[in-house]
Amino acid sequence: MKNKIFLYLFIFAALIGLYLFVSSGKMAEAKDATIEKLETDIVELKDSVQKAQLQVLDMQYFSLQNNDDALAYYDHLNLEDPSRYIADKLLETNERKGDNPLIPYEGMESDFKINKIKLLNHKWIITDFSDGKYWGELLIKYELNDDLGVDFTLIDHLLYTRSN
Incomplete structure (x- = not known):
């Protein structure tokens, strides 16, 4: 067992x-x-x-932040972030009552204001603008002066139309 x-x-x-x-x-x-x-x-x-x-x-190819040659253009001004400085100056144009003076259209729903900004190099900016319903884009030439003033000149513009 x-x-x-x-x-x-x-x-x-x-x-x-x-x-x-x-x-x-x-x-x-x-x-x-x-x-x-x-x-x-x-x-x-x-x-x-x-x-x-x-x-x-x-x-990022067309961007001031990644363009050393364009950034060298601002070396003598001792700006920490030229892109941010110029974008801020451009946004200050929105503070005026009514449409932004750089936008050659009258707002249809409200005032046209610049929304997005892309600095392409040390001379050109492309922006997006809108009034809340209608929108468009601007190509702007700018010049940063030695006194840190910025002059903006509209080169071209377009307004998108809605097809309903």
Whole structure:
């Protein structure tokens, strides 16, 4: 009887060992598959980050902040951030009551005001303007004087029309 108990215990232990062996193999396969998937996800993520970085660099190409030659134009003025200074001066033209004086259109819903500003280089700015319903864009030439005054000259403009 003692021998039968040991035989049953041995068979039971062997079955448990076999079960653990098989289940650990399947678990290892599942973990390997998960690791491979994560590795491919990382590669795809790296590719998408690289594409996004290239897009950002492409969008920043026409920008005063990234144009060392244009920024050198302002070295003698000792301005910490010429882009911000010029954009602030342009936004000050919005403070006048009524339409912005640089916008050659009369606001239809309210007054036309400049919203977005992009300094292209040390001479040109492109802006977006709106009255809340209608919008357009301006191409502005500017000159930053030695006394830190800024002269703005409208080069071209457009007003988008709605087609209803």
